[in-house]
Amino acid sequence: MNRKHPPIARHLLSRWLLACAAWLLGSVAAPVLATTISAGYEHACSVSDAGLPTCWGSVPVDPAMANVRILDTKAGNGFSCALSAERTVHCWGPKNEYSQRGLNFDGRNAVWPMALRQGAEQSRLYATQIAAGMRHACALTQGGEVACWGDAGQGQMGLQEPVVTTTEYALRVPGLSNAVRIAAGNGSTCAVLRTGAVWCVGAGSLLAGPQDDPRTPRQLPGIDDAVDVSLFDGHACVQRSAGKVACWGRNLFGELGVPAHAGTVTTPVDVPGPGTGAKAVAVGYGFSCALLQDGRVQCWGDHSKGQLGIGYVPNQTGAVYVQVVGITDAVAISAGLEHACAVLDGGYAQCWGKGTALGNNLCYSYGAYYPNTGYLPYKGPDFTLAICAPPQSHTPFAVSALRPYNDATLVMDWAERSLPQTFPVGQRVMADHHANFRYRLYPGGHALGVNDHGTPHLMYMGPDTNGQLRDLGRLAPWAREARK
Numbered sequence: 229m230n231r232k233h234p235p236i237a238r239h240l241l242s243r244w245l246l247a248c249a250a251w252l253l254g255s256v257a258a259p260v261l262a263t264t265i266s267a268g269y270e271h272a273c274s275v276s277d278a279g280l281p282t283c284w285g286s287v288p289v290d291p292a293m294a295n296v297r298i299l300d301t302k303a304g305n306g307f308s309c310a311l312s313a314e315r316t317v318h319c320w321g322p323k324n325e326y327s328q329r330g331l332n333f334d335g336r337n338a339v340w341p342m343a344l345r346q347g348a349e350q351s352r353l354y355a356t357q358i359a360a361g362m363r364h365a366c367a368l369t370q371g372g373e374v375a376c377w378g379d380a381g382q383g384q385m386g387l388q389e390p391v392v393t394t395t396e397y398a399l400r401v402p403g404l405s406n407a408v409r410i411a412a413g414n415g416s417t418c419a420v421l422r423t424g425a426v427w428c429v430g431a432g433s434l435l436a437g438p439q440d441d442p443r444t445p446r447q448l449p450g451i452d453d454a455v456d457v458s459l460f461d462g463h464a465c466v467q468r469s470a471g472k473v474a475c476w477g478r479n480l481f482g483e484l485g486v487p488a489h490a491g492t493v494t495t496p497v498d499v500p501g502p503g504t505g506a507k508a509v510a511v512g513y514g515f516s517c518a519l520l521q522d523g524r525v526q527c528w529g530d531h532s533k534g535q536l537g538i539g540y541v542p543n544q545t546g547a548v549y550v551q552v553v554g555i556t557d558a559v560a561i562s563a564g565l566e567h568a569c570a571v572l573d574g575g576y577a578q579c580w581g582k583g584t585a586l587g588n589n590l591c592y593s594y595g596a597y598y599p600n601t602g603y604l605p606y607k608g609p610d611f612t613l614a615i616c617a618p619p620q621s622h623t624p625f626a627v628s629a630l631r632p633y634n635d636a637t638l639v640m641d642w643a644e645r646s647l648p649q650t651f652p653v654g655q656r657v658m659a660d661h662h663a664n665f666r667y668r669l670y671p672g673g674h675a676l677g678v679n680d681h682g683t684p685h686l687m688y689m690g691p692d693t694n695g696q697l698r699d700l701g702r703l704a705p706w707a708r709e710a711r712k
Contacts, residue, residue, distance in 0.1 A: 261575020267564030268303025290320035304360035316341035328378035345397035361412030382415030383442030384430030403445030413459030483529035501549030512563030533582035554682020574704030577630035
């Protein structure tokens, strides 16, 4: 055992001892955990391991979704769409001026399964993936075709005959077939094909010239090894098979990963920051992020609203590759208008940047505690963030409904049962939670704690730690051990 830990910490680090105690005392039910994340314009959504959607911000979950098991959600601008376990598509939200919510098979609001129309015939839409743009949404069908609904005014539906400007029914996009991944942005739709090529339609893709018809599908030049593609508004990025990232479009803030400049780049440029370590890419407005193989998140571009997640840095913009503070074990990422989010190992959701209200239990604090970094300042308040955080957070804060509360309670209860002489449940001095930290105090100066924001860690303080917190490692592995 590592001798730098005090005796109590050595006890806590003994997984064998705690596992035996958990076995003797019976198993503990697993909490609801986040599995997906999608950041939109003024809201974000996640799906739990139980198939339940959670949204925060301007578009709450429609009550009609309560009895539908969900695999994924996508957040657009004032609307959301969900993919069910039965592969049906459902959309809801306050905005529908471009029919972005679609219609179902019976001609009603598409909270019920969406309809696919081809010619005069219509059938229920079944999908393997969904995507939401600013005013339209799309689905990848089981046959590798792309079907979209909502706004078609910028050519994002392709060469439809007759020409459409909006559509309530999902229409197949001509020229986008044999697709394996799709993305939708402001006035654009793109697909990664089985060959590794990327094809796009719509003026928002910025691949069509001023004299070109934006409805005509165009291949992204120089890319034949794409794994995924991410769009938002003004630029886009591709995740390549070797872990590289390439971006194209506008570059006013360095969002393409090269020094900022005016004009539009139509041939993707390799982003040097992530190197070959990216396993996912997410594009927001004027900034981009990559999820690295080791669980860290790296971002570049505009940081005027905290989009890069590095604390308050005045006038920070440009192709500066920075690591999002406090996150070391992300498994999924998404970027929105002026904020970004990640799902961490253990199913906890974190967001940073600027968004709109709200989850419950807002934390009006002046910084966030992260292991080994201390307190970090943020700029604000001038808006309301959609998470348990200050009104504007330049560093990651936990989403209210998806923070590590359950696992923190699980592990601390487990420690009390396993080491009752040190952590006597009936003699707690205090068990509390403030804006950054969940903790329990015990007689003799012993304490256990878990940080809410950033990657959660289990920590201990006792008589022989000289008043300092000792980091016992990430919370998620402790929680998995406690459930055995």
